[in-house]
Amino acid sequence: MPPCTRRPDVWDAAIETACEAADGPRCFIHGDYQHFNILWRRSKMTAVVDWVHASTGPPDIDVGHWRLNLAVLFSFSAELAEQFRRAYEREAGRTVDPRWDITSLLSFSEAWHSGIPRQVAGRTTVDQVGMKGRVEDLLAAAVARL
Numbered sequence: 001m002p003p004c005t006r007r008p009d010v011w012d013a014a015i016e017t018a019c020e021a022a023d024g025p026r027c028f029i030h031g032d033y034q035h036f037n038i039l040w041r042r043s044k045m046t047a048v049v050d051w052v053h054a055s056t057g058p059p060d061i062d063v064g065h066w067r068l069n070l071a072v073l074f075s076f077s078a079e080l081a082e083q084f085r086r087a088y089e090r091e092a093g094r095t096v097d098p099r100w101d102i103t104s105l106l107s108f109s110e111a112w113h114s115g116i117p118r119q120v121a122g123r124t125t126v127d128q129v130g131m132k133g134r135v136e137d138l139l140a141a142a143v144a145r146l
Contacts, residue, residue: 001015002108002109002110002132003110005132005136006133006136007136007140010136010139010140010143011136011139013143013146014102014105014106014139014142014143015106017098017099017102017143017146018099018102018103018106020099022058022097022099022100022103024058024060024097024100025058025059026056026057026058027056027057027058027059028054028055028056029054029055029056029057029058029059029061029062030048030051030053030054030062031051031052031053031054031055031057031061031062031065032050032052032053032065033048033062033063033065033066034065034066034069035066035069035070036050036069036119037049037050058097058100059092060096060097060100060101060104061100061103061104063084063085063088063096063100063101063104064096064100064101064102064103064104064105064142065104065107066084067081067084067085067101067104067105067138068081068104068105068107068108068135068138070084071105071131071134071135071137071138072108072112072116072131072134072135073116073120073124073126073127074127075127075130075134077134077138078134078137078138078141081138082138082141085101098142098143098145098146099146101142101145102139102142102143105135105138105139105142106139108132108135112131113128113131116128116131
């Protein structure tokens, strides 16, 4: 649990959920699925890059990682991340398992405050002050879906 959390009850519920075994579909997953690893040309996606963390696992791990990155980077992102999940579910024709979503979101730590600005490398402004609160909001939404 991050220090100085506003919502320890959310973190407790999330950690308890992540410790339970979750079943479900397994497939080839990216492992670092996020918008930085998608290449575009003329408004069309052309490639997915950076496959060093690829493995087999639940596809919802990748969805959760993308959502975590949205929450970390953008001040309006907790709702944006929810919109992304709903759009994914419509396209996939299935519901994202909140247990795997929570597992991805729990990878957030204080280290993201220093790592994300390096990864962004000036391409966008990083709102570090609100970062943890946005992740907590998104985690609370995932816990509420259990």
